[in-house]
Amino acid sequence: MSGVGDKDEMRLLVTILTTAVLLLGSAWAGLGLALTGAGPEGAHGWRALGAGVLLAGACFVAWRRGSRWGAVAWVVAGCVGVSLWGRTVKPSTERDWAPDLEKVARADVDGTRVTFHDMRDFRYRSTTDWDASWFSGTYDANALTGAWFIVEPFSGFFGAAHTMVSFGFADGRYVVFSVEIRREKGETFSALGGLFRQFELVYVVGDERDLVQLRSNHRKDDVYLYPVKASKERVADFFMDMVARMNALHARPEFYDSVSNNCTTNLVKHFEKVSAVDVPYDHRTLLPAFSDALAYELGLIDTDAPLEVVRARHRINERAWAASNALDFSQRIRDPEAPRAASAP
Structure with a gap:
């Protein structure tokens, strides 16, 4: 019986960890899309929302098919993609400064x-x-x-x-x-x-x-x-x-x-x-x-x-x-x- 209990605890731990990765990774990717390169106009909410819906959909499908690691992979890929895209935003000395x-x-x-x-x-x-x-x-x-x-x-x-x-x-x-x-x-x-x-x-x-x-x-x-x-x-x-x-x-x-x-x-x-x-x-x-x-x-x-x-x-x-x-x-x-x-x- 103890072996069954240990397996249940392990499953619960894995579920908690994967859920945390999904939530935190999605939040980071959303913030990156909303804030990277944002100027006086403020955060780019629609850009983040649109990408977030697509990412959430992919994660949901993977999770429903029994592949929580597939859902994690989607989030990790999204974070990497946002990070690489962010590097295309370059600093400048020519803006409408305060x-x-x-x-x-x-x-x-x-x-x-x-x-x-x-x-x-x-x-x-x-x-x-x-x-x-x-x-x-x-x-x-x-x-x-x-x-x-x-x-x-x-x-x-x-x-x-x-x-x-x-x-x-x-x-x-x-x-x-x-x-x-x-x-x-x-x-x-x-x-x-x-x-x-x-x-x-x-x-x-x-x-x-x-x-x-x-x-x-x-x-x-x-x-x-x-x-x-x-x-x-x-x-x-x-x-x-x-x-x-x-x-x-x-x-x-x-x-x-x-x-x-x-x-x-x-x-x-x-x-x-x-x-x-x-x-x-x-x-x-x-x-x-x-x-x-x-x-x-x-x-x-x-x-x-x-x-x-x-x-x-x-x-x-x-x-x-x-x-x-x-x-x-x-x-x-x-x-x-x-x-x-x-x-x-």
């Missing part, structure tokens, strides 16, 4: 001297109302004084965050690199869409009164500004590697990927390249709100106190509010003795 991403930075490099063009320096009244401004500037990697790792956890989304890097120079200037999606007019960010070649990847480069203040003062997210513990040579290598990748994206654009080609994974790749250190890819990379914990483990930020104490020390929101639009904004958000706003609205 106004704040109409221009993206590029650079002329002469040894250690880097001249950026189309750096962003907007002045915001709100997240949707601003005075647009782009500028050019020349910076010498030999004059770098340090780098800062910036983490902006998203309010209301567990584990989600944006990460950036800012570089300081001997003349008091700061340059921020922000790896983002390049939105078209009418597009909004979607982590799900980011899995299906929906957005191009872009390196936005600009002033801290734009890229930092936008997040701390107008989006009203917490912003953490951590000094990076690294040699001047390592910081310079990191800076030059980011410049090279930024320029390369002009010649060979790429799609953003919510898992493998996003803000944090790109910073990790730059770090690994210039440091020869293998960074563990775990929840702290997949959920960037915890990326400072990874930096803490690697000794890249202060480790003289528990992480929660370090976080509190480097949260800059009150200082950013007090220094709103000030010419010395960058200096004041780094000064622990700087006046703080009584409360951030």
Whole structure:
């Protein structure tokens, strides 16, 4: 009797597994058809629905004929087909871009001297109302004084965050690199869409009164500004590697990927390249709100106190509010003795 029971349990397990494969595979194929290449017009629902009906019909026929593995084979074939078709959708640098991403930075490099063009320096009244401004500037990697790792956890989304890097120079200037999606007019960010070649990847480069203040003062997210513990040579290598990748994206654009080609994974790749250190890819990379914990483990930020104490020390929101639009904004958000706003609205 035990043998019969074991066989029944095995049949049940196989049924559960094949059903899961059918459901998950069909969902993935449907999302791929709906979202791949979707722009401001939104998801291509009819395309996904039509293909889904055909795939479901084929699976149903195979299952009814007693071949659950035949049904699985149809779903696997559908997923492979959708994946191969998705590869025919190519990234572009020529689209009707959102106004704040109409221009993206590029650079002329002469040894250690880097001249950026189309750096962003907007002045915001709100997240949707601003005075647009782009500028050019020349910076010498030999004059770098340090780098800062910036983490902006998203309010209301567990584990989600944006990460950036800012570089300081001997003349008091700061340059921020922000790896983002390049939105078209009418597009909004979607982590799900980011899995299906929906957005191009872009390196936005600009002033801290734009890229930092936008997040701390107008989006009203917490912003953490951590000094990076690294040699001047390592910081310079990191800076030059980011410049090279930024320029390369002009010649060979790429799609953003919510898992493998996003803000944090790109910073990790730059770090690994210039440091020869293998960074563990775990929840702290997949959920960037915890990326400072990874930096803490690697000794890249202060480790003289528990992480929660370090976080509190480097949260800059009150200082950013007090220094709103000030010419010395960058200096004041780094000064622990700087006046703080009584409360951030």
